[in-house]
Amino acid sequence: MNAAVFPVPDADERRDNATFEAVMWAMARPGTARLLPDTGLLPVALALVDLETRIHCDDAGLREPLARTGAAFVALEEADHLFLSGDLTAAVAASVAAGSALYPDQGATVVASVTLAGGRLLRLTGPGVDGAVTIAPAIAPAFWAARARIPYPAGFELVLVEGRRVVCLPRSTLVEVL
Template identity: 35%
Template sequence: MASQSQVYAGAFADPVFAAQSVFRCLMDGFARPGTIKHIETTSAPPAPLGVAAGAVALTLCDHDTPIWLTSALGKSAVPQWIAFHTGASATVSKTDARFAFIEKGAAFPGFDQFSLGTQEYPDRSTTLVIEVEALTGGQVLTAKGPGIKGETEIAVKGLPDVFLGFWTANRAIFPRGVDLVLTAGDRLVCLPRTTRLSLKEA
């Protein structure tokens, strides 16, 4: 059972200013895919939810945004913490979720298990917030697409071997598909579905 201190504490000290700051960070991150962004105003969510993921939840979730949580997150104080501070409730249905949160080290569900939007309303898809080991030091991928001048490289550490296959399949159904926010500590990288990823050529 979650303690009251776990549920009630750890939100933004200045909710309006902090949410605006994090929102700008996210918008800039989606406008410049692959760029590592630093969240200057952080939260202290219950474990195992990470700092940046908690800030994203406080900023984007509300009573109209069902969220999906992994089993470990669902069994922690996280559902009550998010519900208390944002009004958002957890759903067991991946396709009903507007946001999905996956903690570091958890198994990745297939992206196609979540809402992919429709041709008419592609924005009705799930955004996945996934914590990884680090945003540097991993396998180097080349990223191309809108918001990227020419190409850029990302080297996220802690992505599973199936990630690139999942992402390639996701990119193939554009304009449908999920968007990703990869987090590590107080930093994040945004990957909209428009971004094309490939292994860096040797």
């Protein structure tokens, strides 16, 4: 009887798996920081993007590695996944694909490089949050106001990255600017 042969993940696959796991745990516990295996948006992008993904990226340094994934680069409004190193503005929140009441899964995932402290205090409530959580990412209040105008269950997922830390806010998370 032959011994079973199992594929052994290489270093890139292990990094992508660990990144995906950190993002999923952060998504399951909105407002709670998790650690990524590497810094920046690239590890998150590589863990989430594949040949079927439509992406928008405003970071010139990420464009080449993302192009190697085979994902299609599209306009911000058409993207499934957005990788943003610029400011999150009300215009971004209003332009991102938000799905609909019938198809909320068509809402985008916005992955943004932000400072996770020093902004206005936000109180988070909703599924996955035990009571309420307070965070203070450096994002303008106008962004949160525009996000709040999207009627649930439509919306977009938000993945905030600073260095190796990641904090997620699913579309179901209610955000109150304090």
